[in-house]
Amino acid sequence: MSTTDARPAEPPFLGESRIRLLDGLVAILAEAETLGEARWVSLRAPSGRCKARVAQVLYARLAARPSATPGADGTGPGRYWPATIREATDVTPGDVASRRKRVFPDPARFDRAPGALPGCFFWWGIACEQRSSTTSQSLLEDLQKIEAHAVYLDAAWARLASLAERLTPSRFRLG
Secondary structure (H helix, E strand, C coil): CCCCCCCCCCCCCCCHHHHHHHHHHHHHHHHHHHHCCCCCCCCCCCCCCCHHHHHHHHHHHHHCCCCCCECCCCCCECCCCCCCCCCHHHCCCCCHHHHCCCCCCCCCCCCCCCCCCCCCCCCCCCCHHHCCCCHHHHHHHHHHHHHCCHHHHHHHHHHHCCHHHHHCCCCCCCC
16 A cells, blocks of 8 residues: 555544534535526534534545546546545544544645546545634635645536536636
8 A cells, every 4th residue: 555545544434413414414415506596605613513523524425425627648547636634644643633534635735646636526625723823824824725626626617517508608717
């Protein structure tokens, strides 16, 4: 097993309310896919209520879904997002703090498959505790994270959109 295939040892995802929350989030995505409409989901709760853990498990579930994007050779699925938010090297055995607060993959540390597009979901995580800047600076940092994916999002949209949708200008498209 290579280091990129290794998965961090995670404690089990327990709790009926957390499992219902996760299933509800997956259902929201399924509804959005069925209706062809975007959804915004925000997890808000006091510190220590496992928001990051829910985000990590949701991300892993979405990233594990089969990709509709063909790989560079046109045969296998091409992965845009990594399988996990954290690499195995990010987790120190026995150190709970090393597993916490990571809610988005580090764009500098994952390699998307050649020709891969974001597919059915776009992941944008915000770790509020890591914010020490002004609101406008925080927004600028978030926009930079999204803009790093703009060309891929636009290509995914163009692949999925009808001809009429591609010919009609939209004020919500990136790029």
